[in-house]
Amino acid sequence: MSASRRVSLFRSAIMKRSLPVSDEQMFRSTRRVTVRTISTRTTIVSTTTRKKRKVEVTSETTTVNTEVGGSSTVSKASADALEALEKDTLHESWYKALAPEFSKPYFQELKKFIISEHKQYTIYPPYQDVYSWSRLTPLDTVKAVVIGQDPYHDVGQAHGLAFSVLPPTKIPPSLRNIYKQIKTDVPSFTIPTSGDLRPLAKQGVLWLNTCLTVRAHQANSHSGKGWETFTSSVLRAVTSRENGRGVVVFAWGIPAQKTCEKVAIDEERHLVLKSAHPSPLSAHRGFLGNGHFNKANDWLRKQYGDGEEIDWTVLNK
Template sequence: MPTSPNRWEHSLPRALPAAWAHAAQRDMSDQLAALGKRLDEREEPIVPEPERVFRALSVDPDRVRVVIIGQDPYPNPSHASGLAFSIPRGVSPLPPSAKNIRTELHSDLGLPVGQHLDLDSWAQQGVLLLNRHLTTAAGQPAAHTDLGWSEITNWLIDRVVDASPQAVAILWGRHARRLAGRMGPLGVIESAHPSPLSAHRGFFGSQPFSRANALLSERGVSAIDWRLH
């Protein structure tokens, strides 16, 4: 089902939160409009909704303590929330990647994980949950990898490096790990993606949460409370 004419083209530049937009050059607004135009031309349902695309950016760039980079939104519309890897509370069953994150969280820190993977409490502490590509087609993983999102997220990551050089980056999966060289002074933790296709090849046992807190401590930054509140 096609989107309404110019829906994305008009909404994307306006949706960039003020704390990020003030640093954007004119060409960034033009890039967002051009990307939105390409989305408007797609004859498919798109996730997440336009108003959720930049939800991860509720964390101001100078408040980022940890940035977790994913690949693209969950293709299931009920799962895609605008926060990388997060699932809205009350949605079940959880997708396999979410289950694997919960498993590693418990294994790493011994925390009770309850029944959900709503990561709002992480975002509220300065965890930037950013996908490499911020939209996809409903039911089609990685459908928008060629639309220009990489240039946008490169710019967002550069803002984090400039504004929060003491932060730590957690890079899960091949697409995220390509960004290691872009992280400058940030502490970097890399592993396989939590997808069931790769979790047993380096995600399980990688201890990203305890390692991130150790790096934050070394940098004089308070630890993240990784509990799923």
């Protein structure tokens, strides 16, 4: 299928799913909270990095936002758009590393499940953001991995990075505890008013959920469907790179630690930092006070050299 055809299918899918798209960022959706009908000019920019070309499609449309909990029917075009999701939205480096997964039976079944879910329910994050982590943190830039669980499941929260939310969404409790621990480790850090973690992603921090989609308002609704196998392959792609320097893996909570065990991370080569999850239910049982952000930077300086640590204060800028 040609790039222009895939873009056309994505446009159709997004219009039918009532997701207005801005041209600020590739496939970045503009979130709506109220139910209303508006007239908008929609521009979709698709970059197919492997062919190094850009295709632009512009059209006038009237969009009805179905908001929270609404269900809608996904057309054949929407299903085709989901089939093309990896080609169109994974960064080239990740697509190359993960391509063997796409033809495996588990991944084919996963895609069938996601298409079926989209026919009946609202799914987060939007199509275009499922793999946003790959575009913000290309494979060869990864220095640290933060393992999350599944995406936030309320309207306007999930955008493809574990723990992260975009303005004006309120900072979730787990992320607030992460900020508290960064502040403890890095006194110059000022707790931000935003939950946007993209600046850290651009420094090489991969914010990776083990499950990449979720049904609206139903936590863990897409667990056990195949995402965990896929994201284990993502983590394996990171830890098997032959750059000789290794990465830091933040494994907060039992599920994250089980993921590390499944991947069999070589702890002689990589630094795996384990503690309780930052959720308010467990943060005081070992997350707060774990010193992980200092430990990570000390290790990165040793492995990568001075000045190669993560600047956590970038969130203040």
